[in-house]
Amino acid sequence: MGVGNFVSAETGWGIFSKLYQQSLVLKPAITNLFNTVSTTVTVADVSPVIVELGFSALQSGQTVKSADQQLSVNYLPQSLLRPTNVEIKGVSIANLPWNLAIVSPIYQIDLADDSAFVTNVGAKLNITYQGLNTDHKQIFFYDSQQAVWQPLSSLDWPSEHRVEVLLTRPFIQLAVFAHTGVMTAGQASWYAYKNCDCAASPDFAKGSIIRVTNKANGRSVDVTINDWGPERSKHPERAIDLDKLAFAKIASLRDGVIDVQLQPLFVAPDSQGRVLGIKEQGLTATPIITAKSAIIMDESGQILYDKASETVAPLASLTKTIAIWTFLDIKPNLFAAVAYQYADEQLNYQYCKPSESAKVTLKDGDLVLVKDLIYSALVGSANNAVETLVRVSGLDRADFIVRMNDNVIKWGTTNTKFVEPTGLSTKNVSTAKDYAIILRQVFSNEIIAQASVSPKYEFTTINTQIKHSFRNTNNLVANQAEIVGSKTGYLYEAGYCLATKVKQPSGYVYIVTLGAPKRQSSFDEMNDLIDYAHSL
Incomplete structure (x- = not known):
């Protein structure tokens, strides 16, 4: 997920562009219907794994996994300048974001030779999460100097229960968190307004780009949010409402209401610069307040x-x-x-x-x-x-x-x-x-x-x-x-x-x-x- 002005917290707009272009090609068929089930994660230690990244990794790339198999890092060809070792382990951080639900262990990735990592090439990182629910998932990293969690420009693949990000740091502590109440599965209706590939959302700010997939047939359309709604208090099952033109690309207008899955490709900041309610300062165990x-x-x-x-x-x-x-x-x-x-x-x-x-x-x-x-x-x-x-x-x-x-x-x-x-x-x-x-x-x-x-x-x-x-x-x-x-x-x-x-x-x-x-x-x-x- 591109994260508005927070993309710079990791790698800048270039990373969003790469992930977005990949996502335009990779449109997996939707085979699972989502249930609204909360996920409880115990943040326990994951045993350390130390892997040698040798000359073959420099030439052909190499994938390293955590001991629990939930995290994988694919070091690409040209990701490294010379051989080194990488350690992946679980860590405990008490200062968790107050308004997010953690759905994975907290992982620490540490290259022995920081200078061997080519940051503008990076490595592809995936974390799978347990359980099945409709909340949007995102990877955050912990900034120990500021003692805050910052969002990364990650893509949530709900049908595969994983989140993907292009890693550009030799050392990082990160985890997957759920934005409680921000729906990635539910119902969608349609309305006749501007006759465009656009939609109304109560969760995502105007300018956000969302892939909407009809669960019944696997057909998808990418829409830009240009309005607010439907009102969640009156329609708790509705995740999004589509313009008539966009709805017709994935279903018959006669269907009226369909079950859909959402994949945010880019989430725009709101008028106050907040992305999904998150300020530029990041998140801590209590709200960050600018009032004196x-x-x-x-x-x-x-x-x-x-x-x-x-x-x-x-x-x-x-x-x-x-x-x-x-x-x-x-x-x-x-x-x-x-x-x-x-x-x-x-x-x-x-x-x-x-x-x-x-x-x-x-x-x-x-x-x-x-x-x-x-x-x-x-x-x-x-x-x-x-x-x-x-x-x-x-x-x-x-x-x-x-x-x-x-x-x-x-x-x-x-x-x-x-x-x-x-x-x-x-x-x-x-x-x-x-x-x-x-x-x-x-x-x-x-x-x-x-x-x-x-x-x-x-x-x-x-x-x-x-x-x-x-x-x-x-x-x-x-x-x-x-x-x-x-x-x-x-x-x-x-x-x-x-x-x-x-x-x-x-x-x-x-x-x-x-x-x-x-x-x-x-x-x-x-x-x-x-x-x-x-x-x-």
């Missing part, structure tokens, strides 16, 4: 993941959840009509330019419901809505802020402080650990929790009948039912901040990231941490 600090905390307060969680940093709009909780603690009438004042938003402009402040566009004297202001603050992160709520709370603004601070101290925080209620001030500070404690309290309020995960909200001013609508600033809430509370935040000084309450079979977890460098990376890393919490 992060935490996963369960309902009991136990910390399940920690990255600099006690580092004090600006909170940005995460401040709003505490402001709304403090307001609701006063027991207001949610359906009371209150008058908006232009002076409310002027308080925001102490910290930013008018064009820089998220707000709901109201005019002086507009009548709105208290509920509408709460949803404006939590769904649309409207700063002026918060100040209106503070003004109508019955408390002096300074007293309201004091109460915000008193509340979080009472909940057990030690490094949190607020100087205003919206998050526009960089002097509103906390830590990931403190904010996880805050989340446990504020999202216990059903009004805050429900508003925070509403994908969109709209309301009409009472006196002018002008309609206002906005979408949630968190892209994740539209598609993830397990997120039952969430809030975003951003300031230049704070970076992108995100907090969620996630429902799991074992209970709720609270996840906070502060200081992500990009908005999308904030969402991607939250997804990683949610998946990691599920895996524990």
